[in-house]
Amino acid sequence: MERSICLVHFNKTPGGIELLMPGIIRSFSRRKFHIFVIRPSDGPSVYENLDCEITFGSRSNTKAIWRLMQFARQHRRSVFHLFNVGPLFLLAIRLAGVSRVVYSIRGTVYWHNRIESVVLKRIWRMAIDSGRHIFTSNSEYSGNVFNEKVLSTVNCRLLYNYCDSGRFKVKSESEDQSGKNKIIYVGRLAAGKGLEEWLRVAVELHHDFPAICFEIYGSGKLEEMLKLQIEEKGASSYISMPGHRNDIENVYRSADLLLFLSERESFGNVVVESILCGTPVLVSDIPSMREIFRDYPEFILRKDTSITEQIRINLQKMEELKTRTLDAHRQFEQRFSMDSHIKTLAEIYGRFDD
Known part of the structure; x- marks a missing residue:
């Protein structure tokens, strides 16, 4: 049985992570997708013209974590794919009973001072289930940084961000070739x-x-x-x-x-x-x-x-x-x-x- 997929990320507006979502959803048309966007916001959405359920968190971390836990309990048999959301939200879905987790590493900054380092490292260790969770990194560099700063025993599988070569392609000869400086x-x-x-x-x-x-x-x-x-x-x-x-x-x-x-x-x-x-x-x-x-x-x-x-x-x-x-x-x-x-x-x- 192909399980449904729950995508969890911070924003709905177009950015490096968010622009990947429509292609992923369209490529797995046989699977059902549920979306949890941590921060509600104004502006354009990458999910326009896509038929999928979207749940929003909150600008408050406490409320966002609570709503994510409710969402996770509702869909706990699904595969949860988290995109660079950090240890608190990863821990929240683990506490909600979700065991099928893909965590995609996208960033390289994990804390800003020694106190944050001590606290967040402990939360990361509570949040990660090394036997079940699968980690990917969008570059060798980001994976290495995660291993150096967070947990050296995590195997980060390289998964480069994709670019749609059908959309991003060289200007054809029939198009205007004049430069505009x-x-x-x-x-x-x-x-x-x-x-x-x-x-x-x-x-x-x-x-x-x-x-x-x-x-x-x-x-x-x-x-x-x-x-x-x-x-x-x-x-x-x-x-x-x-x-x-x-x-x-x-x-x-x-x-x-x-x-x-x-x-x-x-x-x-x-x-x-x-x-x-x-x-x-x-x-x-x-x-x-x-x-x-x-x-x-x-x-x-x-x-x-x-x-x-x-x-x-x-x-x-x-x-x-x-x-x-x-x-x-x-x-x-x-x-x-x-x-x-x-x-x-x-x-x-x-x-x-x-």
Whole structure:
């Protein structure tokens, strides 16, 4: 018997984790899905046009945990797939009697001080059932961090985030190929994404490349602060913030370069999506980017020299960067394919079927 699947994650709005959900649900059409979203919020939902039951938690951790436990008791015979929700929510479903658990590691920050470290490590150990729970990580890096910080005995199975190559694909010859001298950012507008540095670099590049426009796509807590900074820098004529786009593949294809200066990522969907669309990227030198671009170091901005100067040099040799982008595209189509992701997930879910 194929068991129903309960997906548990924090937000319904589009993000790296959330955008995986529609593809997973559609790929397992024979299974019934129940969704628990921990934080209720306004804004667009990744579950629009999908026929599945959605239960919301609360902005209060206490209320959210209580509602999750009620949800878990109701569906305790299902397979629960948790996406980076942390030890408290994992412990809650264990206490509710759920034994069939897949936990997907997506982050790399587990605590912020020594006291949190001591307390949360103990909660993790109470929450994890090593004999039954299956752990996956969206990169070798995130799995290694979990083993180093949380529990070394957990076997983290590598399960890269997938990208839909049918949606994210190189612009066809029949489409408009004219460049617009455009550099973009795509992602959440949140702390740790390097957005203040992104604005600083954009202003510096404008002096040498006045024809280039810069566009920031996404939504988040820093939106108003970024708009204010753009105005204060007198950069409103060449830096814009169009917001969230459902057709983000067209945004990639309309750009000349994706500039991604995040300070920390467990993976980095947007850089893979951009490459699949044939748009070059330049990224910060962090572990997850080194893993993604292990065979293509030219896309990584080194730490030992000026970021702005490195971008200037790359803008002057864009044809070379575009050629390497097409090389990477061919590798990424296989390495980060939806088929590979779903095949592995089907094998994992199948372990819990009767």
